[in-house]
Amino acid sequence: MTVFLSLSLPLRSLTFPQKPTSNLFFSTQFRLSYQSQSMSSASQSEPKLGSKVTFQVPGLDSSEIDRIADATFQRYSSPKLQRNGSGVSIVWFRNDLRILDNEALYRAWASSEAVLPVYCVDPRLFGTTHYFGFPKTGAFRAQFLIECLADLKKNLMKHGLNLLIQHGKPEDILPSVAKAFGAHTVYAHKETCSEELNVERLVSKGLQRMELPGVSGNQNAKNPKLQLIWGSTMYHISDLPFNPDSLPDVYTQFRKSVESKSTIRGCYKLPTMLGPLPSGSLDEFGGWGSIPSIHELGLHQGKREKGMYFIGGESAAMGRVIEYFWKKDLLRVYKEIRNGMLGPDYSTKFSPWLAFGCLSPRFVHEEVKRFEKEREANNSTYWVLFELIWRDYFRFLSIKYGNSIFHLGGPRNVASKWSQDQNLFEAWKEGRTGYPLIDANMKELTTTGFMSNRGRQIVCSFLVRDMGIDWRMGAEWFETYLLDYDPCSNYGNWTYGAGVGNDPREDRYFSIPKQAQTYDPEGEYVAFWLPELQALRNDKRNFPGKAYLQQIVPLKFGSTNFKSGHPRFKSVRQNKEYRR
């Protein structure tokens, strides 16, 4: 399913604009790109982001990534921490693939004499999506997961532990591992959506059925317990000024309330050593098990030939934080550049690591505060936290609204007519709608597993507003491809984009011509992904007329007809834009 584009782009097309433009985004990004390039490589005098067609994120070599990770672990280590438990506990890793600020790991360590870390490669993750039967996990995300597991295993080993990797359902595996090692508790992070909650229930039941004679850790326990811990958000659920069931339906109210009434907890410190491992044989589990290859997961990873590719794992996540905030100094200007679409540096790109739990949002918060103290505090430094509060909000909303976030009518149960026209949907997902901005974004998604926030909002609006297609088809396509897929943020944003979200005011149309003129005025982005537009004048790349594919549907408002140098906008009241 992966689409690879040819590499026939002339270098000129891949560089930032050579002349200053009046557009704030481009001029700022140009300047920043130049500064960061010259900071990191003195020999490079040309301000070229685009002299490359692939961008590793983070753009650091593996030894630097390891150095940064080790230094960060060191910074957070505390020799004073003491464990006061007995017996064996298990850490069941789920979407929390990190050792820093991992409360489940910390509590397992503190409450035992030996910890066994376990990861289950659950076949259900590699099945199909709920309604439309797309692959549930595409090859990019699977590859990212593989790298996350390798890095987690490495970091656990550096701290005196290891990672038992088992292929199968957690509810089948964890009870037998707990029995074999006489573990008194399985610690894990709590999830909020139905599929994950179901697994929690089954694991808990499986453990309850497991009789443990002579568990030494807890005299009263007859069977191992499942201890679930909250840890995916920046604000802890227990620190919210309201019960999640009465969460405000307007984001601003939620944000103002948590900002004024709650505090963000500090990161958990890391014991200098997490070992020992429990004694006992792993023979019945086939030893420590192996990290699956992409082929073993039934997937095929093509060559990465274009756009960004992300390195999975906690170490790379820390590398990215240090690179974006400190080395490139981009936190200082994040708010001005965050709406970009091209290259690795317009936004943090933390989302894949946050989704897999390689990166703790509380760690990001602490790094922002450190930056504000040591360098500068401004609107941009705050804005990263503002965006992370959106992430928290969607997570808490999934508790309040349950499965309705996956339903056609969304949390408000809105009755609308939707089409499931396959021709239109195929054109959208394959990037051949005849609108360069849509097509470029969709090609980026299927080539890399990533799309900018701006791009996601635009392609979502186009699918649901201009094409009238069932928004769940778009959401499930994103579920397959996104590296950073998480059910709360994905379905939360899609319900907003489709106008069926909990907040009726989040119901806006994105005008493609206006978005193109504002965010890709030189056509750099579309030309990067659609090489056939290279030959056109910069200002025509987003408005190519007959020089490009025929438009598959007309726009609901406005048009991309290029008359006397400008696209025509129809000024209608409904043509409201997202301001975020």
Ligand SMILES: Cc1cc2nc3c(=O)[nH]c(=O)nc-3n(C[C@H](O)[C@H](O)[C@H](O)COP(=O)(O)OP(=O)(O)OC[C@H]3O[C@@H](n4cnc5c(N)ncnc54)[C@H](O)[C@@H]3O)c2cc1C
């Ligand atoms: C239709 C649609 C689907 C989306 N699906 C997902 C998804 O499955 N997973 C996901 O993590 N994000 C999703 N987003 C939100 C957003 O697009 C990505 O989080 C963002 O583009 C990631 O890039 P970044 O890390 O550079 O973001 P930055 O701009 O650097 O923001 C920093 C962090 O804030 C959080 N954040 C920013 N915007 C949002 C938002 N609108 N909603 C929730 N969190 C946000 C992310 O964790 C992000 O990493 C979706 C947005 C839309 C419009």
